[in-house]
Amino acid sequence: MIDLYYSPTPNGLKLRLFLEESGLAHRIVPVQLSAGEQFAPEFLAISPNNKIPAIVDHAPRDGGEPVAVFESGAILLYLAEKTGLLLPEDARARLEVTQWLFWQMAGLGPMAGQAGHFRVYAPEPLPYAIERYTQEVKRLYGVLDRHLADRAYLGGDTYSIADIACYPWIVPHAGLGQDLAATPHLQRWFQSIAARPATQRVYAGIDDPYTKAPVLSEEARKVLFNQGATSAKS
Known part of the structure; x- marks a missing residue:
């Protein structure tokens, strides 16, 4: 089982696409970015850059403890290698x-x-x-x-x-x-x-964030666009 920490941004949607194409068993864990959930200590333990997407693989190929992976490109490579799908062998x-x-x-x-x-x-x-x-x-x-x-x-x-x-x-x-x-x-x-x-x-049901941009409160704008190093460590 894969836990996908997700928000419907382009980077988050990459992982949804892979999981739908592969049929890999997964659970979506929503992360409310405008509410600052990406700065929660529990999430930072998985994604130290406080960005989505991130995953936890509860059944890694080596049979060991669950594996956390952050950065969408690294996750795509990890899942492709795990499943043998969507990445050529040659x-x-x-x-x-x-x-x-x-x-x-x-x-x-x-x-x-x-x-x-x-x-x-x-x-x-x-x-x-x-x-x-x-x-x-x-x-x-x-x-x-x-x-x-x-x-x-x-x-x-x-x-x-x-x-x-x-x-x-x-x-x-x-x-x-x-x-x-x-x-x-x-x-x-x-x-x-x-x-x-x-x-x-x-x-299905996903709005384009750049043509149907949500109206953001001042607090949400601060959370999304004005976080510094101190916030990322909190």
């Missing part, structure tokens, strides 16, 4: 998938997150930041579009954890100031993943 194909997984973690996610923040959540518009991050997301979408010109998925012919990692950061494309019609190969890839039964189950 060394070259595996390398291709892991490169695009790390690319998402280092580039697409952080830049899209900044674009979303300055376009939607910043208390006042900052034109330079909006332009800077919107254009960087556009560049990264272009990187994906070129890569997908001659393949069905990021790793080649087979759906993998690289696709799962990237997809939730393409879902809010409109709120991030992007038009998928400008990247037809990416659009085709996006539509093929959106049509998967597991994707439809995961996204």
Whole structure:
């Protein structure tokens, strides 16, 4: 049994996608970010960076004590290796998938997150930041579009954890100031993943955080956007 500590952000949704695709037994443990539950000592013991998602695997492959894993990319790799699913066995194909997984973690996610923040959540518009991050997301979408010109998925012919990692950061494309019609190969890839039964189950009832942003109280804004080192240790 896997406990998934979760909130419906793009990074949280990655793990929901993997668990739905794999059929791995799991329990969802909601974490209310705007209420500061990510700073609870019990959660910090699992996820020291006070971010979701995180998991606890109560049946690790070595048969030992439960294993806690934080960081969405690390969790995807861990679960893929545990199950033998959504990660190629062939060394070259595996390398291709892991490169695009790390690319998402280092580039697409952080830049899209900044674009979303300055376009939607910043208390006042900052034109330079909006332009800077919107254009960087556009560049990264272009990187994906070129890569997908001659393949069905990021790793080649087979759906993998690289696709799962990237997809939730393409879902809010409109709120991030992007038009998928400008990247037809990416659009085709996006539509093929959106049509998967597991994707439809995961996204049923999920609002896009950048086009349907919730109204946040001042206290919630402080919890989400103004936490420093002291808060993270509390």
